[in-house]
Amino acid sequence: MSAKQYTPESRGTYAAKGYSAASSTSSLVPTLISRRDPRDHDVQIEILFCGICHSDLHQVRNEWSVMPTVYPCIPGHEIVGRVTNVGSAVTKFKPGDLAAVGCLVDSDRSCPDCQTSLEQYCPNLTLTYNSPDRYLGGVTYGGYTDSIVVNDHFVLHVPSNLNLAGVAPLLCAGITTYSPIRHWGVTNGKKVGVVGLGGLGHMAVKFAHALGAYVVVFTTSLNKKEDAIRLGADEIITSSDTDQMRKHARSFDFILDTVSAEHDINSYIQLLRRDGNITLVGAPDKPHAVSGFGLLSQRRSISGSTIGGLAETQEMLDFCAKRNITADVEVIPIQKVNEAYERMLKSDVRYRFSIDMASLKTA
Helix, strand or coil: CCCCCCCCCCCCEEEEEEEEECCCCCCCEEEEEEEECCCCCEEEEEEEEEEECHHHHHHHCCCCCCCCCCCCECCCCCEEEEEEEECCCCCCCCCCCEEEECCEEECCCCCHHHHCCCHHHCCCCEECCCCECCCCCCECCCCCECEEEEEHHHCEECCCCCCHHHHHHHHCHHHHHHHHHHHCCCCCCCEEEEECCCHHHHHHHHHHHHCCCEEEEEECCHHHHHHHHHHCCCEEEECCCHHHHHHCCCCEEEEEECCCCCCCCHHHHCCEEEEEEEEECCCCCCCCCCCHHHHHCCCCEEEECCCCCHHHHHHHHHHHHHHCCCCCEEEEEHHHHHHHHHHHHCCCCCCEEEEEHHHHHHC
């Protein structure tokens, strides 16, 4: 059932308000969609805040050939809200609980990845939006809506001491950086580099600092130096300054590259010590040209990472609660979502937009 074909007579569904795009060139506009009524293992959530991820913009504008967009498209996978209803078999949640949903709403739960709590690598995963919806047909719709229904395995507990608007981006920007930082053993005394200080980079700085690392931010401009220090960086380097870069050669244990624009990754590989790693979480349009000698000489490695499994995402939220970590956000009403997209293209946000979904009631 498409976003514009909902009828009250539909069985097993209810109407939800949202914002959708009808094509790659159209704006997001108010719409009605159908959501399934909660089944035995489902949790129904009133959405309070939804973060805006740069991938939302790519998806709405059909810019990823590997993930063609099905329209109408309702993006949003950084969801925080309050439980309003649960299925008869749900024991982990009750109405009134704070809850969150990230990039995944289902997987096969039987493959080796799912069995080791790495659902993000499941070959049969269901994304929060623009994935086949096995319940209602069509595709899944995301968090730019007033409510969502998700299987309880894919719903997360939100600590009550955190600012909810700032929690929303943790469900993508947060876990996307937390997961590789934990995987590569960032701890007290490690030297960690963060390439780029945007939505992803600012979370990486916060996490690495909280884990006790010496944190260096690489940027193309020094106008973010004050912000980088505030977020927890110990040092900031202009990546175009060859003398500065040379001084740090063979000294980093780990570098997280968050940049999606085309750039030379070899200059960062040279900064890694023996057995050091650089992990990519940004996705440039063009492939990186990597010098094999840069990797061979010090047994360095390059890897990629995407979000995290459900257990690790809950671990991240609990870690954030203990350290009082949230994303730096600008809260906007849903009516300004198209303006926010244009501002994202200009990097005119520090560091993430978070939509106050209460504004949808007046849409």
